[in-house]
Amino acid sequence: LTFNGDLTRALIAAVAVLLIACPCAMGLATPTAILVGTGKGAELGILIKGGDVLERVQKITTVVFDKTGTLTQGKPQVTDIVALGDGEWFRAHEDTDRKSAAMNHQPATVLHLAASAEQRSEHPIAVAIVNAAKEQNIKLDWGAEFKALAGLGAEATVGKTKVTLGSRALMTQRGYRLNGLDAQAEEFAAQGKTTVFVAANGEVIGAIAVADTLKPHASETVAALHRMGLEVVMLTGDHRRAAEAIAQEAGIDRVIAEVLPDGKAQAIQQLQSEGKVVAMVGDGINDAPALAQADLGIALGTGADVAMEASDLTLLHDDLRDVLTAIQLSRATLRKIKENLFWAFLFNLIGIPAAALGYLNPMLACGAMSVSSVAVVTNSLRLRRFRPDPPSAK
Numbered sequence: 001l002t003f004n005g006d007l008t009r010a011l012i013a014a015v016a017v018l019l020i021a022c023p024c025a026m027g028l029a030t031p032t033a034i035l036v037g038t039g040k041g042a043e044l045g046i047l048i049k050g051g052d053v054l055e056r057v058q059k060i061t062t063v064v065f066d067k068t069g070t071l072t073q074g075k076p077q078v079t080d081i082v083a084l085g086d087g088e089w090f091r092a093h094e095d096t097d098r099k100s101a102a103m104n105h106q107p108a109t110v111l112h113l114a115a116s117a118e119q120r121s122e123h124p125i126a127v128a129i130v131n132a133a134k135e136q137n138i139k140l141d142w143g144a145e146f147k148a149l150a151g152l153g154a155e156a157t158v159g160k161t162k163v164t165l166g167s168r169a170l171m172t173q174r175g176y177r178l179n180g181l182d183a184q185a186e187e188f189a190a191q192g193k194t195t196v197f198v199a200a201n202g203e204v205i206g207a208i209a210v211a212d213t214l215k216p217h218a219s220e221t222v223a224a225l226h227r228m229g230l231e232v233v234m235l236t237g238d239h240r241r242a243a244e245a246i247a248q249e250a251g252i253d254r255v256i257a258e259v260l261p262d263g264k265a266q267a268i269q270q271l272q273s274e275g276k277v278v279a280m281v282g283d284g285i286n287d288a289p290a291l292a293q294a295d296l297g298i299a300l301g302t303g304a305d306v307a308m309e310a311s312d313l314t315l316l317h318d319d320l321r322d323v324l325t326a327i328q329l330s331r332a333t334l335r336k337i338k339e340n341l342f343w344a345f346l347f348n349l350i351g352i353p354a355a356a357l358g359y360l361n362p363m364l365a366c367g368a369m370s371v372s373s374v375a376v377v378t379n380s381l382r383l384r385r386f387r388p389d390p391p392s393a394k
Contacts, residue, residue, distance in 0.1 A: 015362045017355045025347060025372040029340030032380035037333030040386050045301075045316035046326050053312045056296050057330035059277045063225055063323070064256075064268065064290075066282035067236035067243065070300060071250060071320070072212040074124050074283075078132035079193060080209035081107040084179050089161075089200045108138060110206035114198045117143040117156035117163040125196060125210050126154065132208075150286070151237045151260035153196070164199040168239065169258070171197050171204060181207050189241030192249065214250055220391035221320040222251045228327065231276070235259060235267055235290070261286035265293040281323055283307055298323060325388040332386055340376045347372040 034051040041048045048054065065071045083106035084090070090106060115133035118126035119140060133140060143156030143163065152173070153166015164174060168185060171178060176199050178185075185195040185207060193209040222232050233254045236243045243257040256267050268290045271278050280287070280294035283302065288310040291297030299311035302318040315322040351368055354360050360368070 013358045025344035025376045033336040036383040047314040054330045060279045062231040062276040064233045064280045076128040076210040076212040083107045083206040116141045116158040120146045192245030224391040264290035268293045
């Protein structure tokens with residue numbers, strides 16, 4: 001432009017265009033919002049590994065929860081002990097001089113064998129069995145040749161007895177007959193309890209029922225996720241009926257049960273093949289492959305280090321409401337990014353033509369450019385006032 005031969009005005013307009021077209025505001029739009037958002041997350045006990053994580057949260061359609069230790073307290077307790085007193089093992093070990101006493105103490109014998117075998121295990125169910133024996137003042141023997149069977153149970157030798165304890169699948173795998181305990185196990189499952197079968201020298205002699213309770217706010221967290229339009233799935237290695245009882249209590253849509261630890265990642269992959277964008281919430285070593293496979297891995301900071309390493313988000317507090325907070329914060333951060341980009345584009349859309357037509361001198365153009373950058377940063381800083389909506393909010 002020469003402005004009818006006025007070269008000076010043309011040069012002034014050109015300089016104004018160069019100044020106002022400086023892409024500072026656009027360059028600041030995304031990183032400032034991410035910086036403030038991740039900082040606010042850390043303040044709330046949510047560690048976010050990168051800005052791309054926030055974008056993935058926006059696309060989530062399905063949230064998968066591990067059961068034990070994530071949805072539930074992870075501190076199960078023994079509720080029932082059933083002994084098969086007419087079995088060969090009991091008859092072989094019966095004290096004939098104290099027959100009635102032996103018959104009365106058969107459940108204690110089942111608990112003694114199971115707890116003695118499980119002393120080396122750190123699994124929550126094993127800990128519950130050992131604690132139940134200690135509460136009853138049962139003196140335990142040290143189980144030798146202990147072997148943990150991932151997702152199934154454990155084996156050990158207690159005295160001269162080889163003890164096998166675990167799920168129905170383990171008993172079936174070993175070829176052990178349940179001797180009528182399958183009906184009792186179904187009854188326990190309907191109550192949301194997990195059944196641990198106990199076998200001695202190849203014979204099932206009893207069963208132990210263990211129950212875990214939902215964490216506080218689990219049900220309202222699930223309800224809030226539903227209001228966000230998200231599907232909620234529970235993933236567990238427990239018997240299906242027991243898992244469904246817990247899922248019904250929590251209000252969960254779908255249950256994937258009886259999954260071995262090495263099958264959790266395949267379960268997530270199956271959901272992804274259905275077109276779902278999956279967030280996995282877990283806390284244990286067994287959850288690490290599933291956390292890595294998911295589109296978004298969320299680990300509880302109270303869980304195993306390997307789970308946190310495999311995740312994208314780490315929740316420092318053992319509170320399921322932080323899952324909601326993480327999603328809400330991510331959505332709020334992305335809204336700020338979009339707002340920043342909108343105002344930056346609008347500024348250039350209006351400012352550049354105005355400068356080109358000579359309506360802005362370089363001083364005003366420089367000032368307007370600075371104001372736009374400050375506006376973007378200020379808008380991002382508003383994220384510091386973010387407060388999560390409570391799960392009960394409608």
